[in-house]
Amino acid sequence: MTRRRAHHGDPARPVRLAPSDVLRLGLLGIRVRRMRAALSALGISIGILTLVLVTGIPASSQRALNEQLAALGTNLLRAQPQPNQRPPVLLPPEAAKMAARIGPVSRTSAVANTHTIVRRSDRTDPNDGLGLSVLASQNDLLPTVNGRVRSGRFLSPSTDRLPTVVFGHQAAARLGIPRIAGHPTVVYVRADEDAMEAVADVLPATVYPQLPGLVQVSRPSDALAAKRAADSTFSALFLGLSGVALLVGGIGVANTMYISVLERRGEIGLRRALGANRRQIRGQFMTESVVLSLLGGVAGTVMGTLATVAYVTYQGWPPVIPMTAIAMGTGGATAIGVLAGVYPSVRAARLAPTEALSTA
Incomplete structure (x- = not known):
């Protein structure tokens, strides 16, 4: 809830929420609707898992190939x-x-x-x-x-x-x-x-x-030319697949947040009636979207890393997990959370207290 305080006869005005308060409000929807949140995060995690796999496995294979070519005296x-x-x-x-x-x-x-x-x-x-x-x-x-x-x-x-x-x-x-x-x-x-x-x-x-x-x-050596060709070749198809998976996951998060706004109009109207301003409502739903996507990103990164290490170890290749894949996993999940939460958070903030309470 938004706290108020009076200033020597001035009308009461809302107190600025601390970051911890915004985070607590953002986690509220995730805790209440755990199954829906888990399914939405699963979409993000699948996309990040795919991203880590399609970068880690080719990188490990390329490292093994480079080591074999280097043994031929490429330099x-x-x-x-x-x-x-x-x-x-x-x-x-x-x-x-x-x-x-x-x-x-x-x-x-x-x-x-x-x-x-x-x-x-x-x-x-x-x-x-x-x-x-x-x-x-x-x-x-x-x-x-x-x-x-x-x-x-x-x-x-x-x-x-x-x-x-x-x-x-x-x-x-x-x-x-x-x-x-x-x-x-x-x-x-x-x-x-x-x-x-x-x-x-x-x-x-x-x-x-x-x-x-x-x-x-x-x-x-001709092996050097082959090694350079292997270094410059990257699977655009796999990257495209991971991009599609991330897009689908982002759409899932956006859909979850939009439905959450519709289902929680009563909560939004009550908070607005008690003094919460539009920025605080936007912050609550944006935080929820980002946290939801970030949880899916972390889970996908961990699962992708474990799956990559298991596969390349079975193949006898040196395990290589590019740091760019880890950064893209967490950074991409955060970006998806922001993009997926823009419209639902703006829509929630635009709801007038009387409108939200009357349709609750």
Whole structure:
């Protein structure tokens, strides 16, 4: 009820309601008509649940796809001398460090060809080109190329001062490799995916500034193009479905609020007769609409998140719930509550006390 107070002979005027009073009045209709309020909130929650699902599931699927594509080396470039050059082009020993100075580059490494072939036995014809080529590598090669050692361990700083090779010192000595090759033959560069083309353009001049035209750089992986296509593709159909669900939920809330105004004309007339002004009546019904929609939005967000996590976990994908979906869930529900409550609250405020009481 609206309280009054007198001011030294002035006519009594309504006391301004505190926010807590407005909220209490807004919750009154929800408490009295719980089943109808629950069904109206259910419409909103279904829309928000759909919104979270259609953003969370594609985002999780996209994350899983991106991880698979990234494992193919989407952000890996190779710089090496042009083949069949006479005399051979020798990249400087510090070529990998030179490439690391490029801004978007995150990791570099290099290998060098020892020009030695490992054959099955010493009886093999030396002129037979079949066999395993032997490469010298830097210690950080494996993380740069996304490689891993299945058993044992790779070269490390602890082996730098020792005459150590991956297949053993004696084998290297028998193959005629007295020292590690000094000039890299391939430089591996891992950079930010968005700057791959820019890095590829400056890489030749960086690793071989004397004659950059004699250095060839591999083009970005086809997997990178596929990954970019996956990043730019979004299901407009699913977003449209969630929008339709939200629209239906909003119409349900508006219908509930409109019926509530018609059923509560007696209450409105009594409050107006006791001094409640139109703004207070509007505030009461607008608050009820917003709270009703917000409850449905919170319920839909929680259910959508749980459903998304359960589904993507079953699929073996990393769960991803975009924060935009959470924000759109609560913010969208609030916006729907405001829009759905505009007309019913205005209609309730326009009811004259005598009209409301006479039709109650």
